[in-house]
Amino acid sequence: MKQVIAVNTPTQPGVTLTLETTSIFLGILVSLSMLVGIAIKMVSKFNAITNDIRDLREDLNNHEQLLQQTKILQKDVCGLDKKFDIHLQDYVNYKDATLLAINGNKELIQHKAEKAENYFKETKGDIKDIQGFLNKQQNFRIRNEQC
Numbered sequence: 230m231k232q233v234i235a236v237n238t239p240t241q242p243g244v245t246l247t248l249e250t251t252s253i254f255l256g257i258l259v260s261l262s263m264l265v266g267i268a269i270k271m272v273s274k275f276n277a278i279t280n281d282i283r284d285l286r287e288d289l290n291n292h293e294q295l296l297q298q299t300k301i302l303q304k305d306v307c308g309l310d311k312k313f314d315i316h317l318q319d320y321v322n323y324k325d326a327t328l329l330a331i332n333g334n335k336e337l338i339q340h341k342a343e344k345a346e347n348y349f350k351e352t353k354g355d356i357k358d359i360q361g362f363l364n365k366q367q368n369f370r371i372r373n374e375q376c
Contacts, residue, residue, distance in 0.1 A: 363369035 360369070
Protein backbone atom coordinates (compact mmCIF):
# COMPACT_ATOMS: atom_id res chain seq x y z
CA MET A 230 0.00 0.00 0.00
CA LYS A 231 1.10 3.31 -0.82
CA GLN A 232 0.74 6.12 1.41
CA VAL A 233 -0.42 9.39 0.05
CA ILE A 234 -0.01 12.58 1.79
CA ALA A 235 -2.40 15.35 0.96
CA VAL A 236 -1.02 18.74 0.65
CA ASN A 237 -3.11 21.74 0.63
CA THR A 238 -2.00 24.11 -2.03
CA PRO A 239 -3.08 27.67 -1.83
CA THR A 240 -5.88 28.36 -4.32
CA GLN A 241 -5.49 30.96 -6.85
CA PRO A 242 -7.98 33.75 -6.96
CA GLY A 243 -10.90 32.92 -9.31
CA VAL A 244 -14.15 31.13 -9.39
CA THR A 245 -14.32 27.59 -8.37
CA LEU A 246 -17.44 25.74 -9.32
CA THR A 247 -18.68 23.17 -7.02
CA LEU A 248 -22.02 21.42 -7.01
CA GLU A 249 -23.25 23.65 -4.22
CA THR A 250 -22.28 26.90 -5.98
CA THR A 251 -23.82 25.64 -9.22
CA SER A 252 -27.05 24.85 -7.38
CA ILE A 253 -27.11 28.29 -5.79
CA PHE A 254 -26.33 29.93 -9.13
CA LEU A 255 -29.13 27.99 -10.86
CA GLY A 256 -31.56 28.83 -8.02
CA ILE A 257 -30.74 32.53 -8.42
CA LEU A 258 -31.27 32.32 -12.19
CA VAL A 259 -34.61 30.55 -11.80
CA SER A 260 -35.74 33.03 -9.15
CA LEU A 261 -34.70 35.99 -11.31
CA SER A 262 -36.49 34.56 -14.34
CA MET A 263 -39.62 34.02 -12.21
CA LEU A 264 -39.44 37.60 -10.91
CA VAL A 265 -38.98 38.94 -14.46
CA GLY A 266 -41.94 36.81 -15.64
CA ILE A 267 -44.11 38.05 -12.77
CA ALA A 268 -43.05 41.65 -13.48
CA ILE A 269 -43.90 41.25 -17.18
CA LYS A 270 -47.25 39.71 -16.28
CA MET A 271 -48.02 42.56 -13.86
CA VAL A 272 -47.10 45.19 -16.46
CA SER A 273 -49.30 43.40 -19.00
CA LYS A 274 -52.21 43.34 -16.54
CA PHE A 275 -51.74 47.05 -15.73
CA ASN A 276 -51.67 47.86 -19.45
CA ALA A 277 -54.83 45.80 -20.00
CA ILE A 278 -56.55 47.55 -17.08
CA THR A 279 -55.46 50.94 -18.44
CA ASN A 280 -56.79 50.05 -21.89
CA ASP A 281 -60.07 48.86 -20.40
CA ILE A 282 -60.43 52.10 -18.42
CA ARG A 283 -59.73 54.13 -21.58
CA ASP A 284 -62.34 52.09 -23.49
CA LEU A 285 -64.84 52.59 -20.69
CA ARG A 286 -64.25 56.35 -20.77
CA GLU A 287 -64.79 56.37 -24.54
CA ASP A 288 -67.93 54.30 -24.14
CA LEU A 289 -69.12 56.66 -21.42
CA ASN A 290 -68.50 59.66 -23.67
CA ASN A 291 -70.33 57.92 -26.52
CA HIS A 292 -73.14 57.05 -24.14
CA GLU A 293 -73.42 60.67 -23.03
CA GLN A 294 -73.54 61.80 -26.66
CA LEU A 295 -76.22 59.23 -27.41
CA LEU A 296 -78.15 60.35 -24.34
CA GLN A 297 -78.02 63.96 -25.52
CA GLN A 298 -79.15 62.95 -29.00
CA THR A 299 -81.98 60.93 -27.45
CA LYS A 300 -83.10 63.95 -25.42
CA ILE A 301 -83.08 66.12 -28.55
CA LEU A 302 -85.10 63.50 -30.44
CA GLN A 303 -87.53 63.25 -27.54
CA LYS A 304 -88.09 67.02 -27.63
CA ASP A 305 -88.63 66.88 -31.39
CA VAL A 306 -91.10 64.00 -31.06
CA CYS A 307 -93.00 65.85 -28.33
CA GLY A 308 -93.15 68.93 -30.55
CA LEU A 309 -94.40 66.87 -33.49
CA ASP A 310 -96.94 65.17 -31.25
CA LYS A 311 -98.29 68.54 -30.12
CA LYS A 312 -98.39 69.78 -33.72
CA PHE A 313 -100.20 66.60 -34.74
CA ASP A 314 -102.72 67.07 -31.92
CA ILE A 315 -103.37 70.63 -33.11
CA HIS A 316 -103.86 69.46 -36.70
CA LEU A 317 -106.09 66.62 -35.55
CA GLN A 318 -108.25 69.00 -33.53
CA ASP A 319 -108.37 71.41 -36.49
CA TYR A 320 -109.53 68.54 -38.72
CA VAL A 321 -112.23 67.52 -36.26
CA ASN A 322 -113.44 71.12 -35.99
CA TYR A 323 -113.43 71.52 -39.78
CA LYS A 324 -115.32 68.24 -40.20
CA ASP A 325 -117.92 69.29 -37.63
CA ALA A 326 -118.35 72.70 -39.26
CA THR A 327 -118.72 71.09 -42.68
CA LEU A 328 -121.29 68.59 -41.40
CA LEU A 329 -123.25 71.39 -39.74
CA ALA A 330 -123.19 73.39 -42.98
CA ILE A 331 -124.30 70.38 -45.05
CA ASN A 332 -127.08 69.50 -42.59
CA GLY A 333 -128.11 73.16 -42.45
CA ASN A 334 -128.29 73.28 -46.26
CA LYS A 335 -130.35 70.07 -46.32
CA GLU A 336 -132.79 71.53 -43.79
CA LEU A 337 -132.95 74.82 -45.73
CA ILE A 338 -133.60 72.98 -49.01
CA GLN A 339 -136.29 70.85 -47.32
CA HIS A 340 -137.88 73.96 -45.84
CA LYS A 341 -137.82 75.76 -49.23
CA ALA A 342 -139.25 72.67 -50.95
CA GLU A 343 -142.12 72.46 -48.45
CA LYS A 344 -142.75 76.19 -48.80
CA ALA A 345 -142.76 75.88 -52.63
CA GLU A 346 -145.18 72.92 -52.47
CA ASN A 347 -147.56 74.89 -50.25
CA TYR A 348 -147.28 77.88 -52.59
CA PHE A 349 -147.99 75.66 -55.64
CA LYS A 350 -150.98 74.09 -53.85
CA GLU A 351 -152.37 77.56 -53.08
CA THR A 352 -151.74 78.69 -56.66
CA LYS A 353 -153.40 75.55 -58.02
CA GLY A 354 -156.39 76.19 -55.81
CA ASP A 355 -156.58 79.81 -56.97
CA ILE A 356 -156.36 78.73 -60.61
CA LYS A 357 -159.21 76.24 -60.10
CA ASP A 358 -161.31 78.97 -58.48
CA ILE A 359 -160.63 81.31 -61.42
CA GLN A 360 -161.43 78.51 -63.89
CA GLY A 361 -164.68 77.81 -62.12
CA PHE A 362 -165.60 81.50 -62.06
CA LEU A 363 -164.76 81.98 -65.75
CA ASN A 364 -166.63 78.81 -66.67
CA LYS A 365 -169.78 80.06 -64.91
CA GLN A 366 -169.59 83.59 -66.26
CA GLN A 367 -168.37 83.18 -69.79
CA ASN A 368 -168.41 79.54 -70.59
CA PHE A 369 -164.59 79.51 -70.49
CA ARG A 370 -162.82 76.21 -70.83
CA ILE A 371 -159.18 75.44 -70.33
CA ARG A 372 -157.59 72.99 -72.65
CA ASN A 373 -155.13 70.56 -71.22
CA GLU A 374 -152.36 70.04 -73.68
CA GLN A 375 -150.45 66.90 -73.22
CA CYS A 376 -147.06 66.44 -74.71
